[in-house]
Amino acid sequence: MSNPCALPSLALPPTEAELKALPQLEKKIARRVGETNAAYKLIEEGDRILVAVSGGKDSWALLDVLERLRKRAPVAFTVDAVTVDPGFPQFNPDPIAETCERLGVPHHIIPAPIDKMVRAKPEELPCIICSRLRRGVLYSFAKQHGYSKIALGHHLDDLIETLLINLFFEGRLSTMPLRLVSDDGANTVIRPLGTCEERDLQRYAWLRGFPIVPCGCPLCGCSSLESRRKQVKELIAAMETSIPRLKASMLGAMGNVKLSHLLDLNLGALHAKGVDEAVERLG
């Protein structure tokens, strides 16, 4: 979700001096991923993780961080990469395949008729079609090949922006979860970068020299969904200038929900049920 309001482009390769910052940044990201992983049990013994790699900065950072974690973690798990080829003529998955080979990570490319579907349904938002089809393709591939989890590259900024988009435009209090079991129970999606900041991941992917591969969609960044994201992103950036701990506080809030202090009648019933049960248990 990096298209709207893109961060400053890091077009030139890093200098020696800039590269000196890499170990510290790597440590910071690895620490956050490790803590998130432990708290939410994202990766467990024996997991076969399918990392969804678009060729964007976030999924490169995700693949790299998980592959490094795999080599030193006390739990045994495997990491494979998968790229959904949306069929846009401009999309070239070759640099993704080459980089995965260099990293020694098995890589799969799955063609999906996203380009055709977007053209066939001009009345629907292309981003919605794209993410729906992509999710379907990833779910079936993971199920068919026995992967226990699908890892996506969403980060803290994605979670915060989604929270505000749902709050401001959808009348809903929710965001992207760090771990989610699909409705049919067949797939588990994890977001190991969910507590890492986008700017850190962008810098990390740049310092590591990963090739950034555009998805090739001619409409990317143009939909009303993207413009909402852009609006919210700008709002957060503006507020951050006077509230430096804004993102940390929002991250804290997402993990500190007072169910009894919201207005959802269903939650109220659940809360009351929980209290009744607790009282019953106490005799």
Ligand SMILES: Nc1ncnc2c1ncn2[C@@H]1O[C@H](COP(=O)(O)OP(=O)(O)OP(=O)(O)O)[C@@H](O)[C@H]1O
């Ligand atoms: N074509 C694709 N093939 C495989 N996975 C994908 C593809 N497109 C997106 N994803 C997965 O979904 C996540 C979110 O995608 P989205 O396009 O919203 O994000 P992004 O911020 O542009 O991320 P990235 O920098 O990784 O492209 C990605 O990080 C990646 O894990």
